[in-house]
Amino acid sequence: MAESLYAPRSGAPLVTLLTEGTYPHSHGGVSVWCDQLVGAMPDFDFRVIAVTGTGREALAWELPAHVAEPVSVPMWGPDPAGTAPRGRRLRQLIGTYERFLTALLDPAAESHFAPALYELARAARDGLLAPVLRTDRAVRTLTGVWNRRDLPVYAARPTLHDALTATDLLEHALRPLAAEPPQRGVAHAVSGGIAVLPGLVGRQLHGVPLLLTEHGVYLRERYLGYRTGPYRWPVKALLLGFFRLLAEETYRAAALITPGNRYNRLWEERGGADPQLIRTVYNGVDPAAFPPAGPEPEVPxxxxxxxxxxxxxxxxxxxxxxxxxxxxxxxxxxxxxxxxxxxxxxxxxxxxxxxxxxxxxxxxxxxxxxxxxxxxxxxxxxxxxxxxxxxxxxxxxxxxxxxxxxxxxxxxxxxxxxxxxxxxxxxxxxxxxxxxxxxxxxxxxxxxxxxxxxxxxxxxFTLRQTVDTFRSIYLELALGAHESAAPAWPAEVLA
Incomplete structure (x- = not known):
C-alpha cells in the first residue's frame, strides 16, 4: 500500500469508522456508502478500524488525504502474540470468562454480560485474552458451564468437540477488543456486531460518543446464517447468545442510532434501544451520476x-x-x-x-x-x-x-x-x-x-440529503449534544 498522505489537522472534527468486511478492503453497498460519506466531507478527519479476514487484504478504495491509514483487525490471521498469565491474574481472568459464558446461556445472569465484556477488553489490550482462550483451562471452563443441569443447553449433551469449536469461535470474535479504541471525536460503527467492540471500549474509557448505523440487522443476519450453519445446537446457542447480548449492549451504549430504514428500527427497539435516540437516515445516490439508462435491450x-x-x-x-x-x-x-x-x-x-x-x-x-x-x-x-x-x-x-x-x-x-x-x-x-x-x-x-x-x-433519496444529515449528526455528537451514559460498573473494570 502506498504511504498514507494523512496528517491530522488542528480543529478538524474526527470520525472513526468501525467496519467489518467492508470499507476500505471490499466492494459492496456499505463500502460505497462509506466512500460517499468520506469523499463528501473533506473538512473532517477520518480514521478506520476495519475488521478483516486475514489482515492481508488489499485496499479496494483509494483513500483521500483526510483519511488515515486503516487499522486492520484480522479475524482469521495468525494467532495474536502473548502469553497466558499465571496465578492470581489467571484465576481472575478465568472467573471473568466464566461469568461471561454464564451470561450467554443463563437468562438470569445476563446483567453480568457487559461488566464481564469490559473486563475481558482490558485483558485483550494487555495481550492476555487470546492466549488464555487458547488454553485447556478455557475449554474446561465452558464445559463446566454447559454441564450445569439447570441450563437448557445441558439437555443437548454438549461434547468436547463442541467446546473446542465454540471456544475457538469466541476467541476470534473477541479479537477486536484488543484494538486501540477511539480516544476522541466520534466513533461511527457502520454495522452492529463485532465491529462495534472498539467503539464500546472507546466510550467506556474515553467517553467517545458511539454512533451506530445499521444497513441490515446484524443480529437477524446471524440468526439466518447460523440456522443452516455446520455447528451443533450448543455451539449455536452460545454464539447467538453472544451476538444478541452484544446487540443489546450496543443499543444501550449508543449516543444515537441511525437505521437505514424503518424496518431496522423495529429490531432495534425490540433489542432495548431508546426510541428517542433512533433516527432513520436513508441511503442516497446522486441522480446526475445515475441518469436514465437509455434504450432497453431488444431481447427480454x-x-x-x-x-x-x-x-x-x-x-x-x-x-x-x-x-x-x-x-x-x-x-x-x-x-x-x-x-x-x-x-x-x-x-x-x-x-x-x-x-x-x-x-x-x-x-x-x-x-x-x-x-x-x-x-x-x-x-x-x-x-x-x-x-x-x-x-x-x-x-x-x-x-x-x-x-x-x-x-x-x-x-x-x-x-x-x-x-x-x-x-x-x-x-x-x-x-x-x-x-x-x-x-x-x-x-x-x-x-x-x-x-x-x-x-x-x-x-x-439523494446523496446530498444523506451527507448533510450525517454532517450535522457528527457535529452534534462531537459537541456533546448526546452525552454517553455514565459507566455502570466499578472503576477497576475500566482501568
Whole structure:
C-alpha cells in the first residue's frame, strides 16, 4: 500500500469508522456508502478500524488525504502474540470468562454480560485474552458451564468437540477488543456486531460518543446464517447468545442510532434501544451520476447486480427465471457482481442449478463490471432477490436509472420502491416470475414505472440529503449534544 498522505489537522472534527468486511478492503453497498460519506466531507478527519479476514487484504478504495491509514483487525490471521498469565491474574481472568459464558446461556445472569465484556477488553489490550482462550483451562471452563443441569443447553449433551469449536469461535470474535479504541471525536460503527467492540471500549474509557448505523440487522443476519450453519445446537446457542447480548449492549451504549430504514428500527427497539435516540437516515445516490439508462435491450432480459452470496438468494432468482423462460423462450438473465473469497462454492451451486433446470445457455455470470450503470442498462427489468437487506444501493441506483424493478419484500425495500416497482415475498420463485412476466409483457407500464422510480429518488433519496444529515449528526455528537451514559460498573473494570 502506498504511504498514507494523512496528517491530522488542528480543529478538524474526527470520525472513526468501525467496519467489518467492508470499507476500505471490499466492494459492496456499505463500502460505497462509506466512500460517499468520506469523499463528501473533506473538512473532517477520518480514521478506520476495519475488521478483516486475514489482515492481508488489499485496499479496494483509494483513500483521500483526510483519511488515515486503516487499522486492520484480522479475524482469521495468525494467532495474536502473548502469553497466558499465571496465578492470581489467571484465576481472575478465568472467573471473568466464566461469568461471561454464564451470561450467554443463563437468562438470569445476563446483567453480568457487559461488566464481564469490559473486563475481558482490558485483558485483550494487555495481550492476555487470546492466549488464555487458547488454553485447556478455557475449554474446561465452558464445559463446566454447559454441564450445569439447570441450563437448557445441558439437555443437548454438549461434547468436547463442541467446546473446542465454540471456544475457538469466541476467541476470534473477541479479537477486536484488543484494538486501540477511539480516544476522541466520534466513533461511527457502520454495522452492529463485532465491529462495534472498539467503539464500546472507546466510550467506556474515553467517553467517545458511539454512533451506530445499521444497513441490515446484524443480529437477524446471524440468526439466518447460523440456522443452516455446520455447528451443533450448543455451539449455536452460545454464539447467538453472544451476538444478541452484544446487540443489546450496543443499543444501550449508543449516543444515537441511525437505521437505514424503518424496518431496522423495529429490531432495534425490540433489542432495548431508546426510541428517542433512533433516527432513520436513508441511503442516497446522486441522480446526475445515475441518469436514465437509455434504450432497453431488444431481447427480454432480467438483470441483477450485487455480490454473489447466499443472502442474495440467487437460487430463487434462477428458479423464477426458469418459469419466465417457459413463457418467453428468448428471455435472458444477466448477473453482475463479484464472488467474495470463500463464496466460490455458492456460485458453483447457482451455476449447477441453472444447468439442472436446462437454462445454462441463458443465465450468465458477468462478474464485476467497471461501470455499474451498465448492469442496470442491460435489463428491461432489474431484479433483487435477497432474503435480507437494509436499504439497498443497487435498488435506488436502478431506480435513478429509470428502470422498472422487481424486488423481495425485505428490510427497507418497500420503503424505497413505494409504487414505482413490484415487490414480492422472499423465497417465492413463482411470485417473482409472475411479477417479472407482468413487466416484460407491458413496455408502457415498464416505462411509467421507470419514470416514477427516478422521480422518487430525486425527491427522497439523494446523496446530498444523506451527507448533510450525517454532517450535522457528527457535529452534534462531537459537541456533546448526546452525552454517553455514565459507566455502570466499578472503576477497576475500566482501568
Amino acid at each position: 432480459t432480467l438483470s441483477w447486480a450485487g455480490r454473489v452470496d447466499p443472502i442474495k438468494d440467487l437460487q430463487t432468482l434462477i428458479r423464477a427465471f426458469a418459469l419466465v423462460r417457459k413463457e418467453l423462450p428468448d428471455a435472458r438473465l444477466r448477473l453482475f457482481g463479484g464472488t467474495p473469497r470463500g463464496g466460490e462454492a455458492y456460485r458453483e451451486r447457482c451455476e449447477a442449478l441453472a444447468a439442472e433446470l436446462g437454462h445454462a445457455d441463458a443465465v450468465t455470470f458477468e462478474g464485476r463490471v467497471d461501470d455499474i450503470r451498465d448492469a442496470y442498462a442491460a435489463g428491461n427489468v432489474v431484479m433483487l432477490s435477497s432474503i435480507s437487506e437494509g436499504f439497498p444501493f443497487t435498488l435506488i441506483e436502478a431506480m435513478s436509472c429509470g428502470r422498472a424493478t422487481v424486488s423481495t419484500d425485505v428490510g427497507g425495500v418497500r420503503e424505497a420502491v413505494g409504487d414505482s416497482g413490484l415487490v414480492v415475498p422472499p423465497r417465492e420463485p413463482e411470485a417473482m416470475a409472475r411479477a417479472a412476466l407482468e413487466l416484460l409483457r407491458d413496455p408502457r407500464r415498464r416505462a411509467a414505472m421507470g419514470e416514477a422510480a427516478r422521480l422518487r429518488v430525486i425527491e427522497q
